[in-house]
Amino acid sequence: MRGQGLEQQKKAPLEGLILRSQGGFYQVLTEAGELQCRGRGRFRKEDTQLVVGDRVQVEPTQEGCGFITGLEPRKNSLIRPPVANIDRLALVVSSTQPAPNLLVIDQLTAIAARREIPVVLVFTKADLADTGPLAEVYRKAGYLVFQVDSLSGAGTAEAGALFARGITAFCGNSGAGKSSLLNAIFPELGLATGGISRKLGRGRHTTRHVELFPTGQGGYIADTPGFSAIDFLQFQRMPAQELELCFPEFEGHRERCRFTGCSHRVEKGCAVLAAVEAGEIPRSRHESYKAIYEELKTVKEWELKKEGTP
Ligand SMILES: Nc1nc2c(ncn2[C@@H]2O[C@H](COP(=O)(O)OP(=O)(O)OP(=O)(O)O)[C@@H](O)[C@H]2O)c(=O)[nH]1
Numbered sequence: 001m002r003g004q005g006l007e008q009q010k011k012a013p014l015e016g017l018i019l020r021s022q023g024g025f026y027q028v029l030t031e032a033g034e035l036q037c038r039g040r041g042r043f044r045k046e047d048t049q050l051v052v053g054d055r056v057q058v059e060p061t062q063e064g065c066g067f068i069t070g071l072e073p074r075k076n077s078l079i080r081p082p083v084a085n086i087d088r089l090a091l092v093v094s095s096t097q098p099a100p101n102l103l104v105i106d107q108l109t110a111i112a113a114r115r116e117i118p119v120v121l122v123f124t125k126a127d128l129a130d131t132g133p134l135a136e137v138y139r140k141a142g143y144l145v146f147q148v149d150s151l152s153g154a155g156t157a158e159a160g161a162l163f164a165r166g167i168t169a170f171c172g173n174s175g176a177g178k179s180s181l182l183n184a185i186f187p188e189l190g191l192a193t194g195g196i197s198r199k200l201g202r203g204r205h206t207t208r209h210v211e212l213f214p215t216g217q218g219g220y221i222a223d224t225p226g227f228s229a230i231d232f233l234q235f236q237r238m239p240a241q242e243l244e245l246c247f248p249e250f251e252g253h254r255e256r257c258r259f260t261g262c263s264h265r266v267e268k269g270c271a272v273l274a275a276v277e278a279g280e281i282p283r284s285r286h287e288s289y290k291a292i293y294e295e296l297k298t299v300k301e302w303e304l305k306k307e308g309t310p
């Protein structure tokens with residue numbers, strides 16, 4: 001009897017947070033420290049994919065190891081980067097080298113809005129280009145914006161104060177400066193950056209996989225590999241008529257269009273178009289809206305069904 005009790009005690013599942021996922025192994029932070037885990041049961045199969053940020057139940061086995069046996073419902077999730085339960089998405093955008101692609105930024109802000117994930121924008125390389133005009137567009141659209149020079153550290157403290165708490169996923173093109181920004185804010189991370197990798201001859205995509213790093217102040221940050229625009233166009237579709245809900249600056253205007261079902265592209269009496277003309281809605285944002293709308297309109301029903309969680 002006593003032996004059985006001990007056995008049960010030993011097997012009592014622990015609550016954990018997936019910090020890293022690589023090659024079928026998950027590094028899970030539990031009250032008993034970090035455990036290297038594999039999935040058990042349905043988590044071994046491809047249909048329930050576990051991602052970084054997942055809250056899970058773990059059965060410890062031998063020293064430092066365990067099995068994942070349960071998954072808590074997700075608050076939210078992204079497919080690329082594959083991460084769950086984030087408090088915000090930080091879009092890291094290079095103001096130059098590489099030049100910013102506003103359409104890509106606006107696609108990402110729309111996807112995040114669709115998934116009810118708050119977005120902040122960080123414009124990097126402020127030492128090389130004037131980030132002011134870009135910052136103005138996105139402040140006007142209602143986003144929180146930071147302008148940083150990660151090499152000198154200018155502007156990074158303000159951003160760091162926000163990122164210290166909660167879970168922040170960083171997202172942006174390869175070379176945008178995600179790892180450099182994180183190193184400026186959290187020097188103890190020592191993340192590899194483009195400059196270093198070129199010396200090692202590894203080429204693009206310095207960051208290889210998603211990983212949560214503790215900030216030391218209760219929060220976590222996820223450095224993610226750079227992406228190409230295709231990744232999210234293919235995987236995260238939405239009906240074109242619902243795109244207007246993903247542009248926060250349309251609110252207060254789109255309700256006042258003359259026709260219900262107005263697509264805010266060409267219609268007479270469109271209050272969104274009027275706001276663009278009046279300079280109240282940034283023109284580049286509206287251009288992106290139209291481009292994404294056209295793209296979404298061509299999506300077939302079976303493709304819409306693909307929208308979902310990993
Ligand atoms: N001048 C200047 N250079 C920067 C700044 N931020 C990053 N860089 C440089 O830009 C290059 C790319 O930076 P990374 O931090 O590796 O970019 P990344 O977004 O992490 O790239 P991936 O890991 O490939 O996705 C490096 O050579 C950095 O030194 C900045 O604020 N100013």
Ligand SMILES: [Mg+2]
Binds near residue numbers: 193225
């Ligand atoms: Mg990187």
Ligand SMILES: [Zn+2]
Binds near residue numbers: 262263264265267273
């Ligand atoms: Zn309209």
